[in-house]
Amino acid sequence: MTKTILVLLLLLLAGSMSARAALDPAQVNQLAAEDSSDKVAAIQQLTQTADPDAVRVLKAMADDSLFLAGDKAVIIDGDKAFDAATGAAIGMPVNPESVTVNNRIRGELANALAALKLFDPDAAVRLASAQKLQTSASPAMAPLLARALEKESDAKIKALLVVAHAQANLGNEDPQARMAAVKALAETSSPTIKSVLLPLTDKAGEPDDKVRYEAIAAVKAIDSRLAIAENVGRVFSGLSLGSILLLAALGLAITYGVMGIINMAHGELLMVGAYATYAMQSLFRAYFPNAIDWYLPAAIPVAFFAAALVGVVMERTVIRWLYGRTLETLLATWGISLVLIQAARVLFGAQNVEVANPSWMSGGIEIMPNLILPWNRIIIAGFAMFVLFLVWVLMNKTRLGMFVRAVTQNRAMAGCVGVPTSRIDTMAFALGAGIAGLGGVALSQISNVGPDMGQGYIVDSFMVVVVGGVGQLAGAVWAALGLGIFSKLLEGWAGAVIAKIAILVCIIIFIQKRPQGIFALKGRFVE
């Protein structure tokens, strides 16, 4: 009994399926017509039905498995044959004639398949199809797109469909329809849509004056939005460069800015931080491959202490003996930097090493079609703020910070009231070095990690500190952001190298005018 019902149900199901799947046999047979134009017409008609079953036939045609047997279109898949219109299995026909598919038809088929996917139950498939049709929708597809638009419930896909529909309508005979299409496209902000609209802006491409003017206005509107996106992008990359400069310079703002030690090996402390990151990455790869994404947070304290340790050694062995002799400090620390570079070469090889972004740092936020803010830049900007906050707290809210400020303001007096000045010197220098190590962690994520990497940052770092004004953290922040944005804006206008040169020249002129930097310590100093 139950068996019979099951069979009946199955039959019923099969019946309803075949009933739904039935296509107009005349249309299907026309796919196999001699003339290409007839084929195209048939493809378009089939597409118009928006019947998911048409996908089966068109796909078969695209795969070259559509054949003509007598006057009937059949699909032959291996040793099985199906009636193209109904999809029912039939006996293998005698002498099936293959249907020729030339390039024009192939393109038509691809579009048709994409269009039919707009009716797919899976939203992801619909989204992909709508994206594909953004710029390639043909005028004949307009009604289909309109239908898809009606049925669509997903807002994101709907927005894409509006563009595709308008774009398909650009070739419409009716000026009214073209007008509406141009107006709809004026709302978009993608360079490809702009290139689609461009032919309509001259007389040859668009006979109707009103539509042409509308198209010109639309291109202008898109242009202005593109320009806004470009400028926002530039300001963002400027801020990003600024945050990188800040990270590179913050350590120096302590050692040079506050303590007055000119440390030419600062770039190499960044390098130590970057190599510490690399070492952590190798460690995680070898021992915790599952937690590889966590190597970066783990590298932060390691880089800090590695660089701070190098800093302690530097201060205790060399810099300590040269306080008050800045030019000698400069030369000696340059010597240290050479030794560190060569040490990195010996330990890690002369080649750059590869430090990969963790997966949570790749990708970005798409704000506009031509404006994507990469995650790694955003995270580095956030990290710069975090380090800045850390330094601010350390310098202003802790005992160590108070001692450091006391020693820099009046070493003798601080000593008299019991501040261990020489130990404070070491700790402050180690702190600056450690902060440089943190900068190195960030740099390892966006630039090459190699023995020479520090050299590229030393001039930039000093520029930031010098422009900002010695003795101030706020100055370094403003100088870093200002230099970052200014150089990115210049870059858009004059190219990277010229921008860099112009910045350096501007800084040289600026220092002539204002040797004390943007923010100067108040008070009088005697030589």
Place this chain on the structure above:
Amino acid sequence: MRKPLTVRILSALDSKQWLALGIFLALALIAVPVLHLMVPEESAFHVSTYMITLIGKIMCYALVAVAMDLIWGYGGILSLGHGLFFALGGYAFGMYLMRQIGRDGSYQSDLPDFMVFLDWKELPWFWVGSDHIGWSLFLVVAVPAFVAFVFGYFAFRSRIKGVYFSIITQALTYAAMLLFFRNETGFGGNNGFTDFKRALGFPITSSEMRLVLFGLTAVMLAVTLVFSAWLVKSKFGRVLTAIRDAESRVMFIGYNPLWYKLTIWVISAVLCGIAGALYVPLVGIINPSEMSPANSIEIAIWVAVGGRGTLIGPIIGAFVVNLAKSWFTVSFPEYWLFFLGLLFIVVTLLLPQGLVGLWKKVVKKEGAAA
């Protein structure tokens, strides 16, 4: 009554020093050519082409070191941008040498090869006249002098000194290096100038030409030494040293340090430019890496190793460091940077007066013991 200039110049060196200078010139102008050309190559006394180029190169460096010492040792101003002036002089003379190639380049064009490569049709304006030796020699002096004057005028007028000055000179040479690395700047980009064929119509790689350049460098070094000895002993030199030791006090007495500093700065730059012009034909190449900050700071270490504030010190320093460099880079290339780095540290920590200071100390101790 002021003594006549010739007398003052003659008295710049004492008789022992004049003798040493004479021996040096006799060696460079007579002994080396004879040993190079007359003595067969198998002989132990033969001076090879490699040696002549090496010593000639180091004499150019010594010239730069003396120039650096004038500004640093006597003026108290540490420049980290002297490589720029050296390279500017080199480029100015290199332009002449490029024009002398004529149509012998790989493209057989009147234009230098790199311009043909860039598809330029005519010489840029700053190349006009570069085929005349006189104009080129003028540029060798004038370009570094002009750049130094403009930069120095503004820097010294704003009373920028000490580390600030060092850092902005470093930024200056760094910016110039980036500029010269561009192909569009018109100085051959990355590759700079090379493949010189002749100078004044004579083939540049011949032994005779090499010896002439070697001799010229030696004479230039000797002249610079005498000139510098006179300069630092003159009233100008005394004021300069006073500015080095206490600028404010000199100002209060009524001197304007600007012109003293500026003069010695420009002289130093010109000497560097001349050294560069001698270096380029000798070595056969000039490219923007000569302007890298690392090169400029190395000049400072030559002076520091030899001994600042003495004139013989920088020359000794240039020879010691560069001979060590050529020995290390051949024998232990990976240890050269360690050595150089430690040299920087040791000299600044333990030998503030350099080798000359060490020598004086040793002599004094022996004198005291005896």
